[in-house]
Structures are given as C-alpha cells and as structure tokens.
Amino acid sequence: MAKKSSNKTKAKAKYSKETYTYWYESMLLMRRFEEKAGQLYGQQKIRGFCHLYIGQEACASGAITALEKDDKWITAYRDHAHPLGLGTDPGAVMAELFGKATGTTKGKGGSMHIFDKEVNFMGGHGIVGAQVPMGLGIGFAEKYRGTKNLCICHMGDGAVRQGAVHEAFNLAMLYKAPVIFVIENNGYAMGTAVKRSSNVDDLSTIGESYDMPSFPVDGMNVEAIHEAVAEAAERARKGDGPTLLEFRTYRYKGHSMSDPQKYRTREEVEEYKQRDPIEQVKKTILDNNILTEDEIDAINKKVKKQVDEAVKFAEESPWPDGQDAFKDVYVQEDYPFVME
Numbered sequence: 001m002a003k004k005s006s007n008k009t010k011a012k013a014k015y016s017k018e019t020y021t022y023w024y025e026s027m028l029l030m031r032r033f034e035e036k037a038g039q040l041y042g043q044q045k046i047r048g049f050c051h052l053y054i055g056q057e058a059c060a061s062g063a064i065t066a067l068e069k070d071d072k073w074i075t076a077y078r079d080h081a082h083p084l085g086l087g088t089d090p091g092a093v094m095a096e097l098f099g100k101a102t103g104t105t106k107g108k109g110g111s112m113h114i115f116d117k118e119v120n121f122m123g124g125h126g127i128v129g130a131q132v133p134m135g136l137g138i139g140f141a142e143k144y145r146g147t148k149n150l151c152i153c154h155m156g157d158g159a160v161r162q163g164a165v166h167e168a169f170n171l172a173m174l175y176k177a178p179v180i181f182v183i184e185n186n187g188y189a190m191g192t193a194v195k196r197s198s199n200v201d202d203l204s205t206i207g208e209s210y211d212m213p214s215f216p217v218d219g220m221n222v223e224a225i226h227e228a229v230a231e232a233a234e235r236a237r238k239g240d241g242p243t244l245l246e247f248r249t250y251r252y253k254g255h256s257m258s259d260p261q262k263y264r265t266r267e268e269v270e271e272y273k274q275r276d277p278i279e280q281v282k283k284t285i286l287d288n289n290i291l292t293e294d295e296i297d298a299i300n301k302k303v304k305k306q307v308d309e310a311v312k313f314a315e316e317s318p319w320p321d322g323q324d325a326f327k328d329v330y331v332q333e334d335y336p337f338v339m340e
Contacts, residue, residue, distance in 0.1 A: 011284040014223060019065055020281060020290050023222050025299050026064070027057035027278045030081040032307045033090060034253075037080065037097055037111075040311070041257045046097045049126075050111045053081040055220075055252040058277035059184050060085045062225025063152060067233055072120045072142070074135045075154035077112035078184075079124025082154070086119040090306050091313035100317035106328070107320045122151075129155060129162030132181070136168040139179035139242070150178035150236040152229070158189025160203055169244070173210045176241035180232045181207070183244070184219065186251045191263040207244030219249030220275045 013020065034052040041050050053060070060081045075082055080093055088104065096103025097111050104114050115123040122138060125131040135153025142149040159165055160183060172179050183203050187194060195201045207214030213235065218224040225247060232243035250272040254261045285291050291299075 010287045011280070013284055013288040013290060015226075017290050019226075020285050021299075022065060023058075023061050023281045024278065024285060024291075024296070025303065026061045026085045027222070027281065028299065028303045029090070029306060030057045030060065030084055031278060032303050033084060033093070033310070034080060036307050036311060037094070038253065038257065040097075045315070046111070047099070048110050048112075049077070050097070050257045051078040051255065052251070052253045052257075053078055055272065055276070056184060056186060056249045057081060058222040058225055059154070059182070059219055059247045059249055061277075062222040063180075063182070063229045066226045066229035067152060068149070070120065070147070070149045071233075072122055072138045072149065072151040073154075074122040074131045074138060074151065075124055076128070076131055076156055076159065077124050077126045078156070079112065079114045082124075083114050083116050083119060083121045086116070086121055088114075088116040088119055088121065090310035092116075094310040094314040095317045098314040098317070099319070100314055101320040101324070102313070102317040106324065108325075108328070129159035129165045131155065132159065132162070132165045133168040133171075135179055135181070136172050136177055139172070139177040139236075140175055143175070143178055148178075148237045150180060150233060152180040152182060154182045154184055156189065157183055157185040157187070157194050157203060158192075158197070159183075160206055161189075161198060166209075169207060169210045169212060169242075172242040173212050176239060178236035178239075179242040180229060180236065181212075181242060181244045182229075183246045184249055185246050186219075186249050188251075188255065188263065190255045191259065191261075193263070202246075204244070204246035212242055212244050214244040214246070216246045216248060219247030220272070220277050220280070222277055222281055 030053055034054045037046060038052055040046045064085045073082055084090060092104045093114055096105055096114055099107040101107050104116050112124055112126040132153055132155055135151050139151035185203055189197055204214050204216040215228060217228040228245050235243055252269060
C-alpha cells in the first residue's frame with residue numbers, strides 16, 4: 001500500500017514555469033472533463049461503455065512533456081485524457097462521447113475509440129492488449145522510414161496477460177523498435193486485483209524475459225513519469241530499442257460507469273487520494289511561487305469554461321446521417337506494388 005505524503009515538507013521545483021503550468025492545467029482539464037462525462041453518463045446523454053481516467057492524469061501529462069510532437073501515441077479504451085493533453089479539441093472528444101457527427105471519429109467510435117491524427121494520437125482500442133502489437137508496428141514503421149520518432153504504447157495491468165503483448169515484446173527487442181511500452185497499473189483488471197490474476201505482481205520485471213530495460217515508476221507523480229519517459233525516449237532515439245515502464249497509479253472511480261467497486265475499500269481509495277497528482281503539482285507550484293493563488297484560480301476558471309463549452313458543442317452538434325455508417329469502412333488505394 002502506498003504511503004501518505006506529508007504536506008508539511010516544502011516541494012522543490014525541478015522544471016520550468018511553463019512545464020509546471022502545463023502539468024497543472026492539462027491534468028485539471030482531464031479531471032474536470034472526466035467528472036463531467038461521468039455526470040452526463042448518469043443523465044444518459046453519454047451511453048455505451050465509458051471508462052474514466054480520474055486519478056491517473058499524471059500518466060498522460062508527464063509523458064507528453066517528455067516526448068516530441070512527431071512521436072506517436074496509442075492506448076487502450078481509457079482514452080479520453082491522452083488526446084486532451086496532446087491538444088485535441090475537448091468539444092470534439094465530448095461530441096464523440098455523445099455519438100455526434102462532429103466527434104473525433106464522426107460519432108462512430110464512442111468513448112473507447114477516440115482518434116486524432118492531427119496530434120498523432122493513433123487511438124484508443126477496445127480489445128484488451130490489441131494496441132500493443134499495433135504500437136510495435138507504428139514504432140517499426142518509424143525506424144523503417146529512418147526517422148527519430150517513436151511510439152509510446154499505453155496498456156492496463158490486465159493486458160499483460162495477453163499473448164499478443166508478449167509476442168510484441170519479443171519482436172520489439174528483436175527489431176530494436178523505438179517503442180516505449182507503458183503499463184498503467186491501477187491495481188485492478190476490471191475488478192480483479194493484480195495479485196489474484198498474475199504470479200508476477202511486480203509487473204516492471206516482465207520485460208526482463210526479453211532483455212528489455214524495465215522500470216517501476218511512481219504513477220501518481222508527474223515529475224517521476226516525465227523523467228522515466230525522457231530516459232526511455234533517449235534510448236529509443238539512439239537505436240537501443242524499447243523500454244517497459246510500469247506506472248504504479250490508481251483510479252479513483254470504477255473500471256467503468258457500471259462498476260459498483262465492491263472489490264476495494266473506501267479506506268484504500270482515500271489513501272491514494274492523499275497522493276493526488278494534481279494536488280502534488282499544485283503544492284510544488286505554490287511552494288516555489290511559480291504561480292500565485294490568483295493565477296491558479298484563473299486556470300481553474302479557464303478549464304471550467306473549456307468543459308462547459310465542450311458540453312454545449314456536443315449537445316448542439318448534429319447526429320450522424322444513417323448513410324454515413326457505410327463510409328470509412330474500407331479504404332481503396334492504388335498500391336505501387338506489382339504482383340507477379
């Protein structure tokens with residue numbers, strides 16, 4: 001069980017004002033967006049599956065500041081926060097949750113399938129572990145083209161039991177593909193604790209079977225995530241291949257909106273809330289006079305306005321035309337290859 005952090009110790013700043021401001025604002029946007037999505041789900045304005053990222057915000061924000069804009073991203077179905085942090089319009093994400101035509105995938109994907117090629121977000125994926133071999137393929141494509149770009153591939157702790165994940169790890173090391181594999185270990189695969197589903201509960205050691213550099217990371221600390229991802233990115237860009245990072249994080253809400261959360265105690269949830277990633281960053285900002293209370297308040301108001309506008313945009317957007325169900329299913333291309 002994680003230890004509570006002391007609020008009496010003054011937190012030291014290690015990064016720039018711009019970085020801390022981004023971390024606070026982006027994580028707050030993720031948190032408020034998800035809180036609103038949960039509320040709207042209860043009102044049946046959002047339907048289908050919906051998996052919230054509340055508590056895990058540092059996993060996305062810390063990684064974003066450590067990477068470059070041309071790097072590629074792919075994740076599982078808990079996928080609202082990553083594109084928000086990368087710069088996707090919150091209105092387009094919210095519209096997708098509503099199933100509207102103005103959504104990121106024209107209302108066809110819903111909560112589990114947010115995509116935005118403009119920010120190199122290669123999507124959330126609903127099949128457990130399916131994004132991992134895709135992430136390998138994306139990273140290999142960058143190597144094949146001779147770029148210095150990489151792919152960061154997020155997965156949940158439940159995905160590491162999938163065979164495709166281990167096949168991807170093996171090939172990634174064989175090809176020295178520029179991929180950062182991230183396990184967002186929030187302790188539970190749906191309602192099953194890691195210790196009840198895996199003989200190896202230190203998930204950071206799984207990559208060692210493939211001689212892959214593998215490290216545990218405090219997933220509630222955005223600075224720790226930034227540093228771990230930056231180191232992994234340096235290895236990838238030098239041609240040294242992939243890294244496996246286990247972000248030890250926690251979700252404050254259930255696996256999905258239908259989860260009654262009977263498998264864990266209130267005390268456990270409250271203990272992790274004492275290490276809230278947003279509050280940690282806010283404390284560092286205030287302890288080091290990076291921003292004033294008034295500036296923090298201005299960010300809070302800005303984020304609230306963004307979320308309110310996103311909801312208004314989604315509610316006022318049109319539903320997809322029925323005929324659009326037949327569009328974007330197949331892509332016809334003229335391939336430059338000649339089969340003999």
